[in-house]
Amino acid sequence: MEFYRGRVRPWMYTWGARDEEIAAALPGDELVDPHTPTSTRAVTIDAPVEAVWPWLAQIGEDRGGFYSYSLLERAFRADVHNAGAVHPEWQDVHVGDTVWLARRYGDEARQVVAAVKPKSHLVLVSPDDFERLQRGEKAAGTWSFHLHRESGWTRLLVRGSGGAMGHAAFDIPHFVMEQKMMRGIRRRAQQLRSDDTAAFARSLGAQRAMAPNMA
Numbered sequence: 001m002e003f004y005r006g007r008v009r010p011w012m013y014t015w016g017a018r019d020e021e022i023a024a025a026l027p028g029d030e031l032v033d034p035h036t037p038t039s040t041r042a043v044t045i046d047a048p049v050e051a052v053w054p055w056l057a058q059i060g061e062d063r064g065g066f067y068s069y070s071l072l073e074r075a076f077r078a079d080v081h082n083a084g085a086v087h088p089e090w091q092d093v094h095v096g097d098t099v100w101l102a103r104r105y106g107d108e109a110r111q112v113v114a115a116v117k118p119k120s121h122l123v124l125v126s127p128d129d130f131e132r133l134q135r136g137e138k139a140a141g142t143w144s145f146h147l148h149r150e151s152g153w154t155r156l157l158v159r160g161s162g163g164a165m166g167h168a169a170f171d172i173p174h175f176v177m178e179q180k181m182m183r184g185i186r187r188r189a190q191q192l193r194s195d196d197t198a199a200f201a202r203s204l205g206a207q208r209a210m211a212p213n214m215a
Contacts, residue, residue, distance in 0.1 A: 004168060012175040013039035016182075017157065026159055028115055028123035028144040031133060036141070036162040041178065045154040045186045047193040049147045052154045053119045055185045056145050058083065058090035061100040067184025068177045078102035078109075082184065086192070099124055111143065121146045126163075141165070154189070156182055 014022055017040045024040075045052055058064035065082035078101065093116050102109040111124035114133060122145045129139035141163030148155040158178060164170035 009168075009171060012171060013041075015041045015175070015179055017042040021155070021157055026144065026146050026157065027117070027121045028142045028159070029161070031114060031123070031125065031129075031139045031142055032161045033138050037165045038162075039160045039165065040157060041159075041182065042155055042157045043182045043186050044150070045156055045189050046152075047154060047189040048152055049119045049149055049154050051193045052147055052156060052185065052189040054086040054091060055188050056122055056147075057093050057118070058087055059099060060090075061102055063087070063090045063099075066177070066181050067188065068180040072173075072177060079104070084188070093118075093122065096130075114139070114142065115144075119147060156185060158182060 021042055022040045055064065055067070059066055061078055061080050063083075064087065065080045067082050070080065070082060080102075093113060095113050095116060097113045099111040099113065100109065101111060107127045110127055112127055112130040113122065114125045114130060115121065115123040124143045125133065125139045125141065129141065133139055139162070142159070142161045143163075144159045144161075146157040146159070148157065158181075160174070160178075
């Protein structure tokens with residue numbers, strides 16, 4: 001247990017993140033007590049923010065899924081179908097919207113959008129916490145996603161605060177699913193960028209092929 005607390009848990013809580021990212025104040029932090037246990041994980045995505053945000057905007061069991069391990073998602077009896085394309089009808093996200101984790105379990109498996117700014121961040125809380133926030137109280141926990149530009153690249157940060165954090169029975173499976181989700185978003189965003197680049201190259205090639213005939 002000491003090895004887990006001293007080595008494994010700190011590694012899971014900061015997977016992929018830089019020291020300055022771990023220490024950074026992010027949107028949504030103000031919604032919880034400052035002493036709440038926190039994890040900050042990160043990946044670099046070889047694509048601009050505009051290619052990453054659509055995948056975040058459409059997360060949810062009844063929408064684009066969570067881009068994680070389908071077998072494990074189904075083991076938890078979640079009806080998740082991880083999207084391989086951006087769906088325009090799922091792109092409008094507003095405070096108060098529901099993001100389902102697993103509808104069959106009711107409110108215990110539902111998140112509510114507490115804050116959102118397109119191409120910047122998405123902050124989720126439990127239904128009970130959303131009600132607390134409406135009363136001017138602090139939330140017990142948050143789950144938030146943040147996009148930071150780095151030249152033509154993007155840093156995706158995922159911060160978890162409070163809730164069931166600190167319990168191995170939650171921390172380990174959550175880490176396994178979340179890091180796969182982050183890598184799933186990265187793969188999709190980079191593929192989208194690659195497809196766009198290929199389409200542009202084909203269009204440019206067609207224009208050049210036509211140029212002699214137009215002279």
